[in-house]
Amino acid sequence: MNKIDFQCIIIGAGPAGARAAYELSKIQKDILIIDYRDKLGDKLCTGIIGKNCADEFGLDKDLIYHEANSADIYSPDNNHYSLHSKDSKAMIIDRVEYIKRLTKLAKNNGVKIYKNSRVQSISINNNKVQLSYKSLNKIYNVTSKTIIIASGLENKLLTDINLNPLDKKHILNGSQIIIKNHLNIKNTKVFLGSKYGPQGFGWTVPINQNKLLIGVLTKGKSKEITKSFMKNLLDQYQIKKTDTKEIKSWGIPIKPIEKTYAERTLVIGDAAGLVKPVTGGGIYYSQLSGKIAAEIIHKALSENSFNEDALAEYEIKWKNKIDSEIKRGNKMREILFNFSDQKLSQLLNFSLTNKLILKILLSKEISFDNHFKSFEKFIYNKNIIKIYSDSKSKLIKSIIPSLKKHILN
Numbered sequence: 367m368n369k370i371d372f373q374c375i376i377i378g379a380g381p382a383g384a385r386a387a388y389e390l391s392k393i394q395k396d397i398l399i400i401d402y403r404d405k406l407g408d409k410l411c412t413g414i415i416g417k418n419c420a421d422e423f424g425l426d427k428d429l430i431y432h433e434a435n436s437a438d439i440y441s442p443d444n445n446h447y448s449l450h451s452k453d454s455k456a457m458i459i460d461r462v463e464y465i466k467r468l469t470k471l472a473k474n475n476g477v478k479i480y481k482n483s484r485v486q487s488i489s490i491n492n493n494k495v496q497l498s499y500k501s502l503n504k505i506y507n508v509t510s511k512t513i514i515i516a517s518g519l520e521n522k523l524l525t526d527i528n529l530n531p532l533d534k535k536h537i538l539n540g541s542q543i544i545i546k547n548h549l550n551i552k553n554t555k556v557f558l559g560s561k562y563g564p565q566g567f568g569w570t571v572p573i574n575q576n577k578l579l580i581g582v583l584t585k586g587k588s589k590e591i592t593k594s595f596m597k598n599l600l601d602q603y604q605i606k607k608t609d610t611k612e613i614k615s616w617g618i619p620i621k622p623i624e625k626t627y628a629e630r631t632l633v634i635g636d637a638a639g640l641v642k643p644v645t646g647g648g649i650y651y652s653q654l655s656g657k658i659a660a661e662i663i664h665k666a667l668s669e670n671s672f673n674e675d676a677l678a679e680y681e682i683k684w685k686n687k688i689d690s691e692i693k694r695g696n697k698m699r700e701i702l703f704n705f706s707d708q709k710l711s712q713l714l715n716f717s718l719t720n721k722l723i724l725k726i727l728l729s730k731e732i733s734f735d736n737h738f739k740s741f742e743k744f745i746y747n748k749n750i751i752k753i754y755s756d757s758k759s760k761l762i763k764s765i766i767p768s769l770k771k772h773i774l775n
C-alpha cells in the first residue's frame with residue numbers, strides 16, 4: 367500500500383476547523399489544515415460570543431473588545447429600550463486574533479498548516495482520501511486517512527463525496543461595514559422591523575472607541591438594506607459619510623445539511639449548517655462540532671474503522687447537544703421575525719417597559735447561547751404567564767399560548 371501522508375486533513379481554519387485541529391492535536395499526530403486565506407479567521411463576522419462559549423472553550427481576556435452587558439433595542443416604530451444586566455451575557459471579541467491563537471496552539475502540538483491553498487477536489491477510495499489543492503497557481507495532491515470539512519459556506523466540495531449542500535432558501539444574507547465611531551457609541555444597538563427585509567434585523571456594534579460595525583442579517587438583499595440603514599444612521603447619529611463600497615457580504619446557514627458524515631469524512635461548523643438560527647451566531651456551534659469531530663476521528667483512527675457506520679456517531683453526538691435548539695430556534699425565528707411591524711412594536715413596548723419582565727429577561731437563567739432553552743424558561747415562568755394573561759390587549763393576552771402552540775409543537 368502506498369504511504370498515506372496524513373491521518374487527518376482539515377479543510378478550513380475558521381472556528382470549526384481550528385478547534386477540531388487543536389482538539390485532535392492533543393491526541394493524534396500527522397494532522398494538516400488547509401485554508402486559502404493568508405490571514406486565517408478573517409471572514410466577515412461581528413465577533414460576538416456568549417458566556418457559555420467563552421466558559422467552555424476559554425478566552426484570553428485581552429481579546430475582548432468589551433463585554434456586552436447592555437444593549438438598546440429599537441422597535442419598528444422607532445422607540446428604543448435600553449437593557450442593562452449586571453452580569454455580561456456576551457462579549458465582542460477580536461475574532462481574527464482568536465482564531466490565530468487557536469491555530470497557533472494546534473501548530474505547537476505539531477499540526478501542519480498550509481495557508482493560501484485552496485482545495486479543488488476530494489476523492490475517496492477504499493483505503494484513503496485524496497485531495498487536490500491549488501497554491502501559487504500550481505496543483506498538488508495529498509492523501510489522508512480521514513478528512514474534516516470545515517470550509518464554511520463554501521461547501522461545493524460536499525458534492526464530491528455525495529453529500530448535499532444546503533438549499534439556498536435556508537441561507538440568510540449578512541452584510542457589514544466598519545466605520546469610524548465618531549460619536550463614541552458605547553452600546554450595541556439592535557434594530558427590528560420590516561425595513562430590514564424578510565426576517566431581518568440590523569445592528570451597530572462598537573468594537574472600540576474608533577470602530578463601529580454596522581450590519582444587517584436578512585432573507586432579503588442585505589447589501590441594499592445595509593446601504594439604506596446606513597443612510598438613516600448617518601442622519602440620526604451625524605455619522606460622517608462613508609463609502610458604501612466597503613460593505614461586505616456573506617451568507618449564514620440556518621439549517622443543518624441532511625447528513626454530516628460520509629466514509630472517512632465529517633462535516634462541521636457552517637459547512638454542516640450548525641448555527642444558532644435566531645441570531646445567526648455560529649462561532650459557538652462551530653467549535654462544539656469541531657470538538658466532537660476530533661473525538662470521533664480519533665476513535666476511527668484508533669480502531670482503523672472508517673466506514674459510515676463508524677462515523678455516524680458524530681451526528682448522534684452533535685444532535686444530542688444542539689439539534690433541538692436549532693430546530694426550535696428556527697421555529698422561533700420564523701414566528702417572531704414574521705410579526706407585522708405594528709404587532710412587534712406593541713409587544714416590545716409592553717415587554718420592555720415592564721420591570722419584572724426585564725428582570726427575568728436579564729436574569730442568569732437566560733443565556734445568549736441557548737436561545738430556545740431560555741425562551742422556554744421565560745414562557746413557563748409563572749410571573750411571566752400572569753403578566754401577559756392579565757393584559758387587556760388581545761394580542762398581548764394571546765401571545766404566550768400562541769407561541770407555545772406554534773413553537774413547542
Ligand SMILES: Cc1cc2nc3c(=O)[nH]c(=O)nc-3n(C[C@H](O)[C@H](O)[C@H](O)COP(=O)(O)OP(=O)(O)OC[C@H]3O[C@@H](n4cnc5c(N)ncnc54)[C@H](O)[C@@H]3O)c2cc1C
Pocket residue numbers: 377378379380381382383400401402403406407408409410411412413414415483484485486516517518519520523540541542581615616617618634635636637641646647648649650652
Ligand atoms: C455578517 C456576519 C456577522 C456574523 N456575526 C457573528 C457573531 O457575532 N457571532 C457568531 O457567533 N457568529 C457570527 N457570524 C457567523 C460566523 O461567522 C460563522 O458561523 C462562523 O465563522 C463559522 O465558522 P466555520 O469555521 O464553520 O466557517 P468559516 O469561519 O467560514 O471558516 C471556513 C474557512 O474555510 C476556508 N475555506 C473555504 N473553502 C476552502 C477551500 N476550498 N480550500 C481551503 N480553504 C477553504 C475559508 O477560507 C475559511 O477560513 C456572522 C456571520 C456573518 C456573515
